[in-house]
Amino acid sequence: MSKARARRKRIRLGVLVSGGGTNLQSILDHCRLGKIDAEVAVVISNRPEAFALARAQRAGAPTVVVNPKDFPDRERFDGRLVEVLREHRVDLVCLAGFMRLLTPGFIRAFPERILNIHPALLPAFPGLEVQRKALEHGVRFSGCTVHVVDEGCDTGPIVIQAVVPVAPADTAETLAARILKQEHLIYPRAIQLFAEGRIAIEGRVVRVKGAAAEGRALANPPLTDPKRPRPRAKRAARSHKRTR
Ligand code: GRF
DSSP: OOHHHHHSOOEEEEEEESSOOHHHHHHHHHHHTTSSSEEEEEEEESSTTOHHHHHHHHTTOOEEEOOGGGSSSHHHHHHHHHHHHHHTTOSEEEESSOOSOOOHHHHHHSTTOEEEEESSOTTSSOSSSHHHHHHHTTOSEEEEEEEEOOSSSSOSOEEEEEEEEOOTTOOHHHHHHHHHHHHHHHHHHHHHHHHTTOEEEETTEEEETTOOOOOOOOOSSOSSOTTSOOHHHHHHHHHHHHTO
């Protein structure tokens, strides 16, 4: 870790999980290696058997299970989540495969301070089983989105997206794996943008202060046929012949 980064204030993350926790792992790794100015203050799972809890414990992060079965309704369940997050003085809440919809009371407790990662290019394919739905629609590109959480389902302002091509032979599983690799890169990046105070929300649009636009365009299938030489390569070959 650079000395400058070691000196910078680290924001405290509360990560909410329900499952395997590969996104949590990526966040823990980025924190440990000093690649982001953040630390995981607490990991909360709604499922006691979630493997994400073992990942957190291995990394020395505090874990708490808040089981919905112990609460009479969603409001009180979410109220307990808010309590735990406040007890751990969390600056930013990160949903990482957390399979529950949050109540308006929870969203109001952390205004513009909740991020979620979703395995599709929102606003296309919100909700569940989105890789299968993307394949059924025959899309040529899919990807993932980190967005600020509002009261809708996967509807909040978009912070960062990564695009992956869809291959003709893809299954929902192979596509999900390709997308997941990008999730592990863009989630820590979004957290760092938040830590640097570079996320400005204007209505439903996030302005990322100081970010340059990505300039490359992609086509799928590609514009050139791999079996035919590309026109530019042909021209280069001809002019090479002439100069000999
Ligand atoms: C990820 O695909 C994420 O986008 C979605 O749930 C999955 C969680 O995976 N919200 P993991 O638990 O982080 O491995």
